[in-house]
Amino acid sequence: MRRPLPRAIRPRRRLRNLERAPDQQAHHQGQQRNRGLLRDVRASLQKIHPWLEDFGLGYKRDDPSTIKEECLPIIHQKGLLQAYGFPHESFTWGVRSEPGVIGVFEKLFNTEDLLASFDAVNVSLPNRRDLPPVKPWAHQDQDPLRPGFRCIQGFVNLNPCGDNDGGLMVLKGGHLISKEYHETFKNEEQEFRWTNEMYLFTDTGLKWLEEKGLDLLGSQRKERGVPALST
Numbered sequence: 226m227r228r229p230l231p232r233a234i235r236p237r238r239r240l241r242n243l244e245r246a247p248d249q250q251a252h253h254q255g256q257q258r259n260r261g262l263l264r265d266v267r268a269s270l271q272k273i274h275p276w277l278e279d280f281g282l283g284y285k286r287d288d289p290s291t292i293k294e295e296c297l298p299i300i301h302q303k304g305l306l307q308a309y310g311f312p313h314e315s316f317t318w319g320v321r322s323e324p325g326v327i328g329v330f331e332k333l334f335n336t337e338d339l340l341a342s343f344d345a346v347n348v349s350l351p352n353r354r355d356l357p358p359v360k361p362w363a364h365q366d367q368d369p370l371r372p373g374f375r376c377i378q379g380f381v382n383l384n385p386c387g388d389n390d391g392g393l394m395v396l397k398g399g400h401l402i403s404k405e406y407h408e409t410f411k412n413e414e415q416e417f418r419w420t421n422e423m424y425l426f427t428d429t430g431l432k433w434l435e436e437k438g439l440d441l442l443g444s445q446r447k448e449r450g451v452p453a454l455s456t
Contacts, residue, residue, distance in 0.1 A: 283296035
């Protein structure tokens with residue numbers, strides 16, 4: 226029997242000592258890429274498959290026919306696992322506790338006094354035929370009413386990821402006009418969400434960004450997804 230799905234909680238990301246100057250390069254570009262942060266990537270990967278198999282629903286890592294809904298715990302169609310306490314498994318904490326990962330944020334905020342959260346793990350299994358095509362999901366993970374260099378989000382890739390693999394896409398420089406954008410669209414109707422820390426962009430908003438010269442993907446938008454407005 227499938228485990229009951231607990232309420233998936235997406236904690237707010239908060240940081241102390243905001244008066245300290247952040248890393249200027251990251252602040253200017255709105256994004257930063259780092260390589261080789263984990264000491265043993267393979268060890269982290271090897272713990273995810275047993276976790277999925279232990280549900281007893283039929284998933285087997287060496288049997289592609291078991292990569293389907295009835296053999297897996299509930300996974301968001303975009304690959305996110307937020308339930309079952311998965312973000313707080315020991316191997317998940319192992320990744321977020323890596324000195325290389327922590328060091329990025331220490332450098333970014335020029336302090337070791339950090340308070341952060343970990344809200345989800347993406348488990349995108351290959352060649353799934355039981356899910357609809359993934360649609361663009363342009364969003365901003367910060368409350369528009371609380372602007373500024375406040376909500377800093379990162380992710381750690383455990384597998385090689387290239388230009389044709391999908392995944393996160395960021396609108397470089399979007400954070401520089403975030404305040405102007407939300408002032409322009411402050412009266413736009415938004416669907417209800419239990420937290421304002423996730424803002425979904427509409428087609429009208431995306432067109433506004435394109436007119437500002439920030440549509441970096443052009444015609445690739447529909448094929449590979451649209452970037453998030455980084456803040």
